[in-house]
Amino acid sequence: MKAAIVLIVLSWCAARAPAQEIRIFSAFERIDPYGNPAAPDRDLVPREILSPTIARNGHLSVHVAITVPSGSNYFLYVASNPPDLVKLALYREHFVPCGVGYCPDWLTPLSSPTFGAMPESLSDIKGQTTRCYLLDILATTDTPPRRVRVEALLKTGTWQVAPMELRIVAPTVPDTKEISREQNTAPVDAPASATAQRQLLRHLAGLPPQLPEQILRIADIVQRNAAEDMLLAGSASLPELNLLSFSPLQWPSVGSEWYLKVIDFLHNRPQ
Numbered sequence: 001m002k003a004a005i006v007l008i009v010l011s012w013c014a015a016r017a018p019a020q021e022i023r024i025f026s027a028f029e030r031i032d033p034y035g036n037p038a039a040p041d042r043d044l045v046p047r048e049i050l051s052p053t054i055a056r057n058g059h060l061s062v063h064v065a066i067t068v069p070s071g072s073n074y075f076l077y078v079a080s081n082p083p084d085l086v087k088l089a090l091y092r093e094h095f096v097p098c099g100v101g102y103c104p105d106w107l108t109p110l111s112s113p114t115f116g117a118m119p120e121s122l123s124d125i126k127g128q129t130t131r132c133y134l135l136d137i138l139a140t141t142d143t144p145p146r147r148v149r150v151e152a153l154l155k156t157g158t159w160q161v162a163p164m165e166l167r168i169v170a171p172t173v174p175d176t177k178e179i180s181r182e183q184n185t186a187p188v189d190a191p192a193s194a195t196a197q198r199q200l201l202r203h204l205a206g207l208p209p210q211l212p213e214q215i216l217r218i219a220d221i222v223q224r225n226a227a228e229d230m231l232l233a234g235s236a237s238l239p240e241l242n243l244l245s246f247s248p249l250q251w252p253s254v255g256s257e258w259y260l261k262v263i264d265f266l267h268n269r270p271q
Contacts, residue, residue, distance in 0.1 A: 020074075021067040022154040022162045024049045024135075027222055028192045028257045030104050031065040033095055035130040038103040040191045043255035051165045053267040054086075057141040058173040058228045061221050063093070063104070064133040064152045064162065068118045075155040077113040078135055085148050086166065089136040090114065093218065095125060098189045104132045105188050105217050134218060137166065145170045169267045173228045182210045185219035193259040195219045199226035200262060203233055204241060226259075232266050241265070 025031060029046050030038040037043065054060040068074055078088050090112050093104035102125065110133070119128040135152060148166045153159055186194035199209050209227035212220040233241060241262065 020156050022152060022160050023065045024162045025063040026257055027061045028259055030192055031063055031132050032102050033125045033128040033130055035067045039099050039101055040189055041256040043257050047257055047260055051167055053167045053169050054139045055169055055232055055267060056139050056143055056172040059225050060137045061225060062135050064135050065130050066154055067130045068156055070118055072156055073117045075113045075115055077153045079151050081149045085143050087138040091134040093132040093134055103188050139168050143168050171232055174231045179211050181213045183213050184210050185223050191256045192222055193256055195222040196226035196259045199230050203230040229266055
């Protein structure tokens with residue numbers, strides 16, 4: 001009888017313990033220390049990032065969220081196949097207070113593979129179950145349009161993989177060397193898409209895009225990517241972009257990832 005009770009208790013504890021999990025989210029869906037979308041970025045129907053597009057000479061950035069039981073150690077590894085068609089950069093995301101909760105904000109460059117533990121040793125976030133990373137992908141100018149498999153792999157006792165079939169599209173982002181550099185990001189407690197919207201509204205007003213002075217925070221990544229998008233848009237003030245730019249104001253139900261529609265439009269319109 002005692003053995004049966006112990007077995008039931010252990011099974012109940014195992015059922016309540018956080019499972020080992022690795023997930024990929026768009027740059028506009030930041031994840032909090034408990035594995036949930038951060039409050040400013042909550043979307044009713046977040047997009048599943050399975051086959052995203054990337055323009056040549058441009059970046060695609062995604063969040064990688066790792067959830068493991070407290071006291072666990074793990075390895076995170078990122079790779080592409082074929083290995084030399086895109087360049088991968090990995091950053092650790094650091095949480096900061098954000099409204100009544102936390103948002104990932106500051107970035108630290110890492111090599112791959114990288115070691116991690118739960119909870120984070122430098123943070124004191126009670127009940128933390130999730131650590132977050134930013135995977136930054138660059139497609140070079142001479143990369144032909146094709147598909148590339150990109151994976152984020154988590155190893156605790158066994159391997160788990162979060163794959164993407166990256167679609168490199170024909171449009172090429174113009175050279176950015178002559179673009180002015182000026183920090184123009186939204187506050188951390190605003191939706192991540194608010195930073196991208198700033199570059200879109202500049203384009204529609206006939207102003208050139210702005211690149212961040214340096215990459216220190218998630219918002220800097222979002223600003224850089226949006227500036228590349230506006231270079232790709234060219235000099236035309238397209239009616240479709242004008243409509244999309246105000247979608248978060250006109251239709252709140254579109255959600256925090258509305259800017260993904262801008263990217264879809266720019267990557268798929270006739271060149």
